[in-house]
Amino acid sequence: MTDARPRRADEATFIEAARSDDAERLAQLTERHRRELQVHCYRMLANYEDAQDMTQETFLRAWNKRESFRGNASLRTWLYRIATNACLDFLEKRNDRTPVTAELPGPGSEVRYLQPYPDQMLPMDPQDSVVARETIELAFIVAVQHLPPRQRAVFILRDVVGWPASRAAEALELTVASVTSALQRARVTMREQLPDRRLDWRSAATHELSNDERAVVKAYIDAHERNDLDGLMALLRDDLRFTMLPTPGTLIVTARNAVDGWVSNGLFQRGYDDWRCTTTTVNRMPTAALYLRTPDNPTYRLFNIAVLRIVDGRIAELTGFGAADKPWLNLPPTL
Structure with a gap:
């Protein structure tokens, strides 16, 4: 994802459009960067809606500062x-009202504002898409949130x-010395948060789901639709990390305790809950979209998504989002 040169045509065109206040041409030049800027934000x-807002803020600031661009x-x-x-300006305000107090590592453990990222909004450029898989997964996004804002910016x-x-x-x-120092501290924190992950985020890894991932998602969906609690339990590791946002906290539970917890919270009531599910991906991760039909409502309505790390x-990890x-x-509200 290094900054490719040359792009002199774009720079010259931007300067010319800025001098003539050609808003339409400036918008065309900046709009092509929207997806990668939104992923950066x-x-x-760690919040899709905030990232959208800050991308718009970026374009607004670019317009206001257009005459300062020299190429x-x-x-x-x-x-x-x-x-x-x-983003740094936004974080200064958000952190004042939403303190981060970590208890357990793992997706969503203390990042109450975490939202999933729709894959259809990732960059379409193949190189950017490869990088995105490693640096868009929920565990990575959460780990980055443990960094102070400016250190976070340096690391990214x-x-x-x-x-x-x-x-x-x-x-x-x-x-430069401050940046080097901040990066060293950030890497230490990232190793602590992702002990089983490498820091070479730019390696050439495929962004497609593996056959193994596809098979597990299919089995998860089949068990859900049959209300097959034993089948669900067989798919879960006994050191499952489970998070259901916006409820704070990541639970490390056995497969049995996970299923028992879902039942005690009113799910999988035999003869009552009727599920239909579809496969999708968010954050380049295998995901099940769960639709629920109840006796008093004949329509399968979108309930939540379960983002899985397999x-x-x-x-191994299940992060649920309403x-x-x-x-x-971009999921249909009903089936």
């Missing part, structure tokens, strides 16, 4: 700088976007 904020860096670099600082710009220290320092108005043929209030997931 999501990594910073010394690429247009893409300039927009990333604006987006990063917009250096180790994810691939900027040199000098460019990150200029964007964040820091010294290890050796079993579900889905009925998230039209941007």
Whole structure:
């Protein structure tokens, strides 16, 4: 995801459009970067709706600062700088009202504002899509939230976007030494939060689901639709990490305790709950979209999504999100 040169045609066109206040042409030039900027904002904020807002804020700031662009860096670099600082300004306000108090590591453990990211909004460029799988998964997004905002920005710009220290320092108005120090501290925290993950986020990994993942999702859906509690239990690891947002906290539970908990919370009432499910992906992760029909309502209505991390043929992490209030997931509200 390094900043590819040359893009001089874009820079020259942007400068010409800025001088003539050609809003339509400026919008065309900036709009092509929307998806990657939105993913960048999501990594910073862990919230899809906030990322959308900050991407719009980036374009607004770019318009207001259009005359300051001289083409010394690429247009893409300039927009990333604006987006990063917009996110830092937003985080300063959000962290004042939403403190992060970690108890357990894992998806959603303390990031109450965490939202899933719809795959259809990821960059369409193949190279960007490959990078996205490793740096868009929920565990990575949550781990990044453990970093202080400016340290978070340094880590993402250096180790994810691939900027040199000098460019990150200029964007964040820091010294190169400060950027280097912040990156070292960030990497230590990331290793603590992701002990079984590497920090080489730019390796060439496929973003497609494996056959193993597809088979487990299919089995999970089949068991759900049959209210087959034993079948569900067989798919779960005994050290399952389970989170249901926005409820805070990640539970590390046995398969039996997980299923018993779902039953005690009113799910899987035999003769009452009637499920239909579809397979999808969010955050480049296998996901089941769950639709529920009850005796007093004849329609299968979107209930929630279950985002799964599958290890050796079993579900190691299950993160649930209410889905009925998230039209941007692009799931049909009823079946």
